[in-house]
Amino acid sequence: MSKLLIVGTVAFDAIETPFGKTDKILGGAATYISLSASQFGAESGIVSVVGGDFPKAYLSKLNERKINTDGVEIIENGKTFFWSGKYKNDLNSRDTLATDLNVLADFNPVVPENFKDTDFLMLGNLHPTVQMEVIKQIPNRPKLVVLDTMNFWMDNTWDELMEVIAKIDVITINDEEARQLSGEYSLVKAAQKIHEMGPKFVVIKKGEHGALLFNDGNVFFAPALPLEDVFDPTGAGDTFAGGFIGHISRTGDISFENMKRAVIAGSNLASFCVEKFGTERMETLTHDEIQKRLLQFKLLTQFDIELS
């Protein structure tokens, strides 16, 4: 079985959407990524940090899904990273109400011994210096290193981000971030520029408009599943990344053909995430439900047309 190491936040979120609001609930990039990837059966572990206020029951939820949390440092006298946001009516934009870094401010990641030989490395959205620190702690390069990042790091830590981007294989960012990172409006041109920064594979996430995978002049598109109701988009991008790296970890195949399947897997998992608040839907999700929806993705996209 492949090993998959996931670095990212484990956090408290407080979310408000047009359909309701939550108190502090389980959140964080590594949480969503690992819950999603765990559907694919890799031996996965998290590197993160939480405070003494973080319920043991939340870690147990992850452990129940066979997610190793030995790499989640607990700072007993510290507070867990907290994010709060309010979505607008169209659910496509949101206001951040609070970002309390807390224990994340001085995070020194430590890769557990039994994950130093990880096959796959997923660097969730975090300070690029933390991402780089994890790369350095792994003596033999993993088969594939995937990085997620965001505009905040482009604005504030450009040089550090460029150093990390030069060392990875796959970057996943949204369309606006791809434009910011490359200075190109056309996503085709943006992907070309980003290839030149290092990553052989560029995944551009467009939310409800799907995701594009670029590699060496090739391009593949995975739609988002059209849904009757979207409840809460929080974690959808991380869940997409988790489905992507989860599929790759299960198959061990890093060809472009298999990455197509991986972005479909990512879209598939993300389509569930948004159906309920926070991680709720991901906690009850079954293999059968995923397989059924995969069939829907086939029906949604596959056509048969002869060249004449």
Add this chain to the structure above:
Amino acid sequence: MSKLLIVGTVAFDAIETPFGKTDKILGGAATYISLSASQFGAESGIVSVVGGDFPKAYLSKLNERKINTDGVEIIENGKTFFWSGKYKNDLNSRDTLATDLNVLADFNPVVPENFKDTDFLMLGNLHPTVQMEVIKQIPNRPKLVVLDTMNFWMDNTWDELMEVIAKIDVITINDEEARQLSGEYSLVKAAQKIHEMGPKFVVIKKGEHGALLFNDGNVFFAPALPLEDVFDPTGAGDTFAGGFIGHISRTGDISFENMKRAVIAGSNLASFCVEKFGTERMETLTHDEIQKRLLQFKLLTQFDIELS
């Protein structure tokens, strides 16, 4: 060979994009629809109206592509419909600078005798009363009636529009128009509401984000081809509709499976339209180019993933 009747504007356009601007050039919904559909070899004719100022050479351009213009009335002492618009930097929004209805203001469409037995009817974006008038002039219902419309008619001629919508098989509108027409934000719910108004098939155009086809609980998605450069989006929606009805006319098959291929054909043709100003690209487009790009659409969307 199937007959295809196309109703819509034949016009002058003046276009400004970030890449340049044009004087008055050939434009209009029926122009783009017919140029696109002509690639598929149906016997097609236009019902429209122009003024005495409309160059005979423009009509000849259409005739050269075997588009019958007997139904294009020429009002010698009138002026041709004129539209002028300026696109913003992202090419996704535009300001209308002028809309001079001219001869269109009193348009009484007349279906030529040899198209009264048309197999397929494409009602391009026009006053719904004009669209209804054409439906009434065709004694035996065509195999398929496709309607394109826009928010302007929803704002100003709701009742007349509802009467036409009740009589057609396929409606093509953009996402914002689908939301306005249905009062639903979710496009899945919007399509359900629009089905109830009459059309069995609902095509929602999302521009650079592709198009959705809904029918009786089934949904299919055709992406837009990611392009390095988009020059001028004018006519892309009409070109999409022309490719859609062109494919249907060529095959004579109105099954959902074949409509999937039709929306791919529409996306394919539209991807060319935006590469140059106005109708320029559509005038030089060849069968070979279309076939090559169809292969690109296959590579863009087709994946092979086993259910496990």
